[in-house]
Amino acid sequence: MTYLDNAATTQVCSAALEAFERAAEETFGNPSSLHSAGFAAERTVDEARKTLASVLGGAPDELVFTPGGTFSDNLAVLGGARRNCRIGKHIVTTRIEHDAVLNAAAALEKEGFEVTRVAPGPDGRVRAEDVLSAVRSDTVLVSVMLANNELGTVQPVAEIAGELKRRKSRALLHTDAVQAFCKIPFSVKTLGADLVAVSGHKVHAPKGVGALWVRKGVKLSPITFGGGQEKGLAPGTEPVPLIAAFGAAVAARDKSGRAVKLKEYALSLLERIDGLKVISRGDTGVCMVSLPGFRSETLLHRLSAEQIYVSSGSACGRGKPSHVLKALELEAKTLDGALRISFSAYNTEEDAVRLASALERAAGELAHA
Numbered sequence: 001m002t003y004l005d006n007a008a009t010t011q012v013c014s015a016a017l018e019a020f021e022r023a024a025e026e027t028f029g030n031p032s033s034l035h036s037a038g039f040a041a042e043r044t045v046d047e048a049r050k051t052l053a054s055v056l057g058g059a060p061d062e063l064v065f066t067p068g069g070t071f072s073d074n075l076a077v078l079g080g081a082r083r084n085c086r087i088g089k090h091i092v093t094t095r096i097e098h099d100a101v102l103n104a105a106a107a108l109e110k111e112g113f114e115v116t117r118v119a120p121g122p123d124g125r126v127r128a129e130d131v132l133s134a135v136r137s138d139t140v141l142v143s144v145m146l147a148n149n150e151l152g153t154v155q156p157v158a159e160i161a162g163e164l165k166r167r168k169s170r171a172l173l174h175t176d177a178v179q180a181f182c183k184i185p186f187s188v189k190t191l192g193a194d195l196v197a198v199s200g201h202k203v204h205a206p207k208g209v210g211a212l213w214v215r216k217g218v219k220l221s222p223i224t225f226g227g228g229q230e231k232g233l234a235p236g237t238e239p240v241p242l243i244a245a246f247g248a249a250v251a252a253r254d255k256s257g258r259a260v261k262l263k264e265y266a267l268s269l270l271e272r273i274d275g276l277k278v279i280s281r282g283d284t285g286v287c288m289v290s291l292p293g294f295r296s297e298t299l300l301h302r303l304s305a306e307q308i309y310v311s312s313g314s315a316c317g318r319g320k321p322s323h324v325l326k327a328l329e330l331e332a333k334t335l336d337g338a339l340r341i342s343f344s345a346y347n348t349e350e351d352a353v354r355l356a357s358a359l360e361r362a363a364g365e366l367a368h369a
Contacts, residue, residue: 002308002351007342013204019248023241041240048247057187064212066234069178069199072212073100076174076195079220081141088138089113095327124151124280128159139171147180150324152282161192182253205249209242254345259285262343269356285343292333302362311340
C-alpha cells in the first residue's frame, strides 16, 4: 500500500500505540478521582500536557485537551467571539480556512456577528495587509490558519499578530495549526497568536484527541457544558489513553523535515507527466496538482486500484467541490482534475516513484479510452 493522504489522517505510530495500551491497562482511573488510581491518571495527563506545551513553546497550564481539531477551532472561534462581544461583533477570517472555522463563523453570523472573509492570492496565500485592512475597531476575532490543509501553503500569522499588537487591537487572534503542528517549526511565543488549535490524528496519534493553546489571560466562553475538566472548556472525563498517545506521538515526532523532502522529490517526478499542472507546491508535506481534462474521481479510482491513496481535497468535503480551490479561481478543467498528495515521515522515495508511474499510466490509458 502507498498511503499519500496524510493530510486527511496519519497512521498511528508505535510510540503512541504503546502509550495508549499502557495507559488503558495501568492508569485507567478517572483523573478527577481523589484516590491513587485517579492521581496516577492525572499524572499521565499532566505529562502529556507538558510534552505538548514544550513543543508549542508555551506553558502547560495554557493547554486545554479537546476531542480534536474541529472542537479546538470551534471553541476558539465561538468561545472567543461570544466572550468578547462587548468589544464588537465583527470577525475577520479567510476563504481558505477549514470548515471547522468557516462553519463556526457562519453560525456566529446567525447570532448577529458580521464576518469578513479575505480572499487568497493565486499562490494560495493570503496577504497580511489584506487581513489587516479588514480589521476594524469593533473586530473581536481574527482567524487565519497557519498551514492550509489542501494547498500546504503557510500563511503570515506572525506578521498579522505583530501588526495587531502594534495597533493595540483588542481582537483575539486564532490560528488553526492542525496541519502545521509537528510538521513545520513554530513557537507560540514568536507566532503571536492568542489561540492555537492542534489535533492528534494528524501527527500519528489516534483519532479523538486534540488541544487548544490559550494564551494566559485570554478568556473564552464554553461551548459545551458539564464538569470542570480542562478549565470547564472541554468538560467530561479526560480520555487518558488518547491523551497519553498524543503526548507520545509528539515526543516521537520526526524533526528531519523528511515529509517536505519527499514531497519535493515527488513533484520533480510528477512534473514530467505531460499536461500535469502544479496548483500548489506547498510549504509542508502537502501539495496539489491537476491533470486538466481528467476528472479527479476517475484518477482516484485508478490509483486506488493499485493501492495508491491520495485525495481530491479535504476529507471533510466528502466529494463536494473544494472551497479552497474555488477561492483560487482556477479554470473548471483544472479544478475538476485536482489531486491532493500529502506525505509523512513514514513514506519513502519508492512511494513517490509508484505514484508518478501510476498517474502517468492512468492518464495515458484514459486519454486513449
